[in-house]
Amino acid sequence: MSCTVFISDLHLEETRPEITDAFISFLEHKCHNADRLYILGDLFEAWIGDDEHTPLQNTIAEQLLALKNSGTTIYFQHGNRDFLLQQDYATRSGMELLPEEAVISLYGTPVLLMHGDSLCTRDTGYMHFRKTVRTPVSQAAFLARSLDERKLVAKQMRQLSQAQNSSKSNEIMDVTEAEVESVMTHHQAQYLIQGHTHRPKIHDLTILSQPAKRIVLGDWENSLWYLRWLENGEYQLLHEPIKL
Ligand code: OKV
Numbered sequence: 001m002s003c004t005v006f007i008s009d010l011h012l013e014e015t016r017p018e019i020t021d022a023f024i025s026f027l028e029h030k031c032h033n034a035d036r037l038y039i040l041g042d043l044f045e046a047w048i049g050d051d052e053h054t055p056l057q058n059t060i061a062e063q064l065l066a067l068k069n070s071g072t073t074i075y076f077q078h079g080n081r082d083f084l085l086q087q088d089y090a091t092r093s094g095m096e097l098l099p100e101e102a103v104i105s106l107y108g109t110p111v112l113l114m115h116g117d118s119l120c121t122r123d124t125g126y127m128h129f130r131k132t133v134r135t136p137v138s139q140a141a142f143l144a145r146s147l148d149e150r151k152l153v154a155k156q157m158r159q160l161s162q163a164q165n166s167s168k169s170n171e172i173m174d175v176t177e178a179e180v181e182s183v184m185t186h187h188q189a190q191y192l193i194q195g196h197t198h199r200p201k202i203h204d205l206t207i208l209s210q211p212a213k214r215i216v217l218g219d220w221e222n223s224l225w226y227l228r229w230l231e232n233g234e235y236q237l238l239h240e241p242i243k244l
């Protein structure tokens with residue numbers, strides 16, 4: 001039976017090669033028969049421009065392109081970490097870029113896809129950061145710097161953010177239910193698939209007086225998490241340990 005696979009929040013980086021290995025084996029073993037693979041953001045821990053070509057970025061592009069060439073269409077939605085990934089890298093890796101709110105048809109069922117960071121509206125510090133770094137002007141200014149300068153600025157921003165996050169409460173870091181309802185209502189969607197919060201779970205809710213589901217994918221810190229959606233409308237939120 002045809003199926004579609006969803007993942008997010010792998011946070012790939014050179015210092016965690018076991019997650020990259022798990023991803024490569026996942027592409028081969030869990031995605032080969034899928035007609036579509038959706039990556040809902042934070043594939044990479046950091047992204048400072050498509051002109052950076054690290055061994056990790058090259059390997060991932062190669063593996064994704066191989067999957068695409070074997071018949072699986074791959075879609076990418078930006079996360080809060082890899083929001084600067086652009087068409088250049090998407091082309092190199094055979095991925096189609098999606099807008100930050102995308103309604104797709106899953107074998108006839110309309111489903112809203114979002115990374116999920118924009119739903120965490122109570123984290124006002126992050127919302128301000130998001131607004132700033134997502135403007136075309138600030139992105140152009142950042143990309144106009146040399147790669148070495150960008151690496152330094154990005155590293156400092158990550159260090160600052162880590163220090164700030166350790167003092168934020170769990171509630172602040174989760175989605176605002178009212179924002180979920182508002183976005184799902186706006187898109188008239190009975191299903192939302194998201195990542196970002198690293199709290200994998202299928203939530204029941206009511207949208208426009210109809211039963212609805214919010215499916216939250218898990219991150220790849222300790223287990224690889226994915227959602228499999230079958231042609232017959234069944235779906236499963238699955239996880240497997242990452243072997244060290
Ligand atoms: C990604 C996050 C660092 C959170 C900077 C303009 C500006 C882009 C950038 C630099 C940082 C992405 C691209 C990174 C996400 C952080 C710290 C917190 C909470 C500018 C456009 F402002 F300098 F002009 N950046 N990098 N954070 O290191 O990948 O998501 S990053």
Ligand code: MN
Nearest residue numbers: 042079080196
């Ligand atoms: Mn995220």
